[in-house]
Amino acid sequence: MKGLLLRLSAVDSSAEAAVRVIAYFDELVAHRATLPDLVRAAASLAECGAGLRYGDRPPLRYGPRGTPAGDTAEVPAGAVSAELGGEVAGKVWLERADGAGPLDDLVLERFAIAARLLGPAEPRPATPHLADPALVELVLGEQAADEDRARALVLLGLDSTRPIRVVAVGAGDGRDPGAPAVALVARGGSPSSARVAVVGGVAAVLLQPREGPDSVVTALRAALASRAREHALPGTVRIGVGDAADGLDARSSWLQARLAERFAVPEAEPLVVHRDLGALTLLADIPAERLRTQPDVRALDALPGAGDLETLEAFCRTGSLRQAAVTLHRHHSSVATRLAHVEDVLGWSLDDPAGRFRARFALLARRLAETA
Structure with missing residues (x-):
């Protein structure tokens, strides 16, 4: 930010000074200055101590030479200040020992605007x-x-x-x-x-x-x-x-x-x-009790292995042994072994399209019976 530094005492007329002040803070915003840089720049511009209290964050204070001036919970006595305004709680201030300067109101106004624009965005999660x-x-x-x-x-x-x-x-x-x-x-x-x-x-x-x-x-x-x-x-x-x-x-x-x-x-x-x-959707028209007592559904209920249904579901949904293994986060050989066990218990061949359709249909019927 060194290239942006300006001192009011170095500007000849008040009209020119006003234009330079506005441009000064606009440049700080355009360069996305940090809040410490902003306060340091304001202190250098006004040639006095400057401070910022932004929301619940610790206040920032810098002297005219750009050195930290320590923290303070309140605006120091004798300082001239301005609220940040908008939806941000906080203040900016200039610490002058001899009262406000002729352009302090403008400096504070642009200081506050820049602080609002450069401050961290407060998250506001929308709620349904x-x-x-x-x-x-x-x-x-x-x-x-x-x-x-x-x-x-x-x-x-x-x-x-x-x-x-x-x-x-x-x-x-x-x-x-x-x-x-x-x-x-x-x-x-x-x-x-x-x-x-x-x-x-x-x-x-x-x-x-x-x-x-x-x-x-x-x-x-x-x-x-x-x-x-x-x-x-x-x-x-x-x-x-x-x-x-x-x-x-x-x-x-x-x-x-x-x-x-x-x-x-x-x-x-x-x-x-x-x-x-x-x-x-036509399956939903069948009464739940009829679905529950259908022999294929009862055969699924009788599968002994804890992961048998999960493995069969993954295989029928993906249509691939390897994709089912990826879905289940298991090695394909262990999935193949479990599916072979399921075939032996049910008596259906999952390699056959008719067998896979029968298993898929029975799984859907069982799911509808459970959620009726």
């Missing part, structure tokens, strides 16, 4: 709107009249004329699904457009992002990957995404999201999009 469950139930319920749904959408801060997409988040082991739903949506990048409430033991997330409904799945997948890398999302979470629908028809998206959530597999396939299921 935790909605009134009664209003969300009214929007998603079966019996409400259109005028009541429209009123509820308005009270939730949503637009009944724009498409809406509903996400269902379920959590096993008796966990509250609201917390992971809020965390996931906050990481997804559009928390201001989200309304979250727990309905019937499942978190309902109403989304109306500015980018449009097609952005929901991409954002959620990115957020889910980010949370997984940080091991911050419980392994029991299941997420279903309904199709986009008119605001007054949000219930249809909710029902689709609930159905998709039933197909999700925690840790393996935690997010399922309804439109990607296609004809598989």
Whole structure:
């Protein structure tokens, strides 16, 4: 910052000095000066001690020669000061022994502006709107009249004329699904457009992002990957995404999201999009008890090995022994050995397309029976 140093006493006229002061601080901002450099430069310009208190951070003080002048919690007596203003708490000041100089007000004004611009950005994590469950139930319920749904959408801060997409988040082991739903949506990048409430033991997330409904799945997948890398999302979470629908028809998206959530597999396939299921949704029309007692489903329940189902699921989902091994973080030979054991118990050949289809179908039926 040495090339930017200026002293007011070296400028001839007050008009020229005012212009030079403004340009001086503008140059400091343009060069992205640090806060210590800014205070040091202000002290050199004013030819007196200068200080800055920025938020909760320790105050900075420098003398006119650029040397630290020690810390102080308060503005020294006799100093002239100015608030930082905006949304930043703090002050800047000039320590003159003989009262304020003719341009001190301008120096303080530009000093404060520069401090606001150069100060560290305070993180402000946006938080999804935790909605009134009664209003969300009214929007998603079966019996409400259109005028009541429209009123509820308005009270939730949503637009009944724009498409809406509903996400269902379920959590096993008796966990509250609201917390992971809020965390996931906050990481997804559009928390201001989200309304979250727990309905019937499942978190309902109403989304109306500015980018449009097609952005929901991409954002959620990115957020889910980010949370997984940080091991911050419980392994029991299941997420279903309904199709986009008119605001007054949000219930249809909710029902689709609930159905998709039933197909999700925690840790393996935690997010399922309804439109990607296609004809598989017909499985949901079969009563859960009938699915539960189907011989192939019962055969899966009887598998003796603790990791047999997980290995079979990974193989059927990826269609490759090596890809299943990567997914499971195991050597492919150990996965092959376990799959051979599963084949012996079930009596199905997983090398045969019909056998793989049978296993995949039975896994889906078992999952739907568990989540009914």
